[in-house]
Amino acid sequence: MDSFDELDLSPIMRRAVKDAGFTTPSPIQAALIPHALNGKDVIGQARTGTGKTAAxxxxxxxxxxSLEDCRDPQAIVIVPTRELADQVAAEAERLARGVPTEIAVLSGGKNMNRQLRQLENGTQLVVGTPGRVHDHLQRGTLRTNNVWCVVLDEADRMLDIGFRPQIERIMRKCPRNRQTLLLSATLPPxxxxxxxxxxxxxxxIDCCRDEMAVDTIEQRYFTIAQDDKVKLLESLLKREKPEQAIIFCRTKRGTDRLHRKLSHEYGGACGAIHGDLQQRERDRVLQKLRDGNLKFLVATDVVGRGIDISTISHIVNFDVPQDCDDYVHRVGRTGRMGRDGVAYTFVVPGEGDILTSIEQRINKLLIRDKMEGFESPAEKAAAVAAAAPEPEKELRRTLNPMTRKRPRRR
DNA sequence: AAAAAAC
Structure with missing residues (x-):
């Protein structure tokens, strides 16, 4: 499909889409929009950064x-993080330009009174996170009798064990004959x-087929000892000179630790984000990244999904992700809308299986990268042995305490 | 055993 004009949209929406900078519909947009306009339920899978939010x-x-005809919410979009709720609402706002539209973000860590006021004054579209949306349902401040559409963005995450009970309660409160849209880059059977x-x-709708990861993202890995990761990262950042990078860690503590270490060298150009920070700080750091005032963001998986910043050139998995789908989403923070990106994954000895399962998942081999001075112990030994086999043998014997102490036998 | 998500 060449143009949004081929979709059955009103002139005012066509104008808004054009003004928002959209020209050709992406595959998921071309496939999903007609079904959605027909009132169908849709399960949609499409690669990261290919325009699911607009779809x-x-x-x-x-x-x-219009608000005059209906003061209560008509559609609810649920997403897994507060920052993603803000981003989705902002994009909807951008697409709604030209038509006054009341959109309320209902997420945690934010002023409750403002949300209550918005709901009271009339809201057409709600974008929120599960906990706060559920809270508003319990309080009776979010009325669902006029909801005709529910969207689960990052649907596989929303239906995993941590979120599912809440999602089920929210869905049960919405009218049975509503439309339901489920979207993600990863939707396991x-x-x-x-x-x-x-x-x-x-x-x-499956816009992925066998290609899970975006092909404009170059994906590489390093084999590295745990203790050498920080030094490797510093060398890698010097070699690559990223425009902007997100560096993913496994834990909140690890994120803080790495951020402190990088700050010695990079100071204010380096920030950190995770779920233990105050919401104000989370918002402040992400805004700095969006404004280009942050070069490196050290992060947990709180920004692993959905976050759309086109200037992110590099992803580093300082710690390997929890599972293959998390890998796909993290890496997808770069290479947005056809742009290039590079993703590096640090693999410590013993994590080889994880690397293999990632490669099977994305149906592609990661390129092995090397950095001078960071050879693995086995490689070092092989290199030295190849260069000078005899002296090495001698050296190892003298350095080995067992050999030194024990009297030699004939 | 992790992270996220309500006060």
């Missing part, structure tokens, strides 16, 4: 009744099967 926002905005129990004869 569900456009048909929703197109079909919203088990999640698809589970999803169908919340949906009515869903259309399945």
């Amino acid at each position: 569900f926002s456009i048909p929703i905005l197109e079909q919203l009744d 088990v999640v698809r099967r589970l999803a169908e129990s919340y949906m009515h004869e869903p259309v399945v």
Whole structure:
């Protein structure tokens, strides 16, 4: 499809889409929008950074009744993090330009009174995180009788064990004959099967086929000893000179630790984000990154999904991700909308299996990278042995305490 | 055993 004009959109929406800078619909947009406009339930899988947010926002905005006709929310979009809620709302806002549209973000860590006021004054579209949306449902401040569409963005995450009970309660509170849209870059078969129990004869759209990761992202790995990771990272940043980079760690503490170490060298150009920080600080750091005032962001998986910053040139998995799908999402923070990106993964001895399963998942081999001075112990030994086999043998014997202490036998 | 998500 060459143009948004081929989609059955109102003139005012066409104008808004054009003004927002969209020209040609991406595959997921071309496939999903017609079904959504027809009121169908949809399960949609499409690679990271290919425009899923606009794909569900456009048909929703197109079909919203005006605030005069309906004061209560008509559509609810649920996402896994607070920052993603802000981002999705901002994008919907951008696409709604030209038509006054009341969009409320209902997420935690934010002023409750403001949210109550917005709901009271009339809201057409709600974007929120599970806990706070559920809270508003309990309080009776979020009325669902006029909700005709529910979207689960990052649907596989929303339906995993940590979120599922809350999601199920939210869905149960919405009208049965509503439309349900599920989207993610990763939708394993088990999640698809589970999803169908919340949906009515869903259309399945698969824009990935066998290619999970975006092909404009170069994916590399280093084998490295745990203790050498920080030094390798510093050398890598010097070699690569990223425009901007996100460096993922496994834990919140590890994120703080690495941030402190990098700050010695990079100072204010380096920031950190994780779920133990105050929401104000999280927002401040992410805004700095968006404004280009931050070169490096050390982070947990709180920014592993959805966050869209086109100037992120590099991803570093300082710690390997928890599972293959998390890998796909982290790496997808670069290479947005056809741009180039590079992703590095640090693999310590014993994590070889994880690397293999990632490669199987994305159906592609990662390129092995090397940095001078960071050879593995085995490589060092091999290199030295190749250069000078005899002296090395001698050296090892004299350095070995067992050999030294024990009297030699003939 | 991790991270995220309500006060």
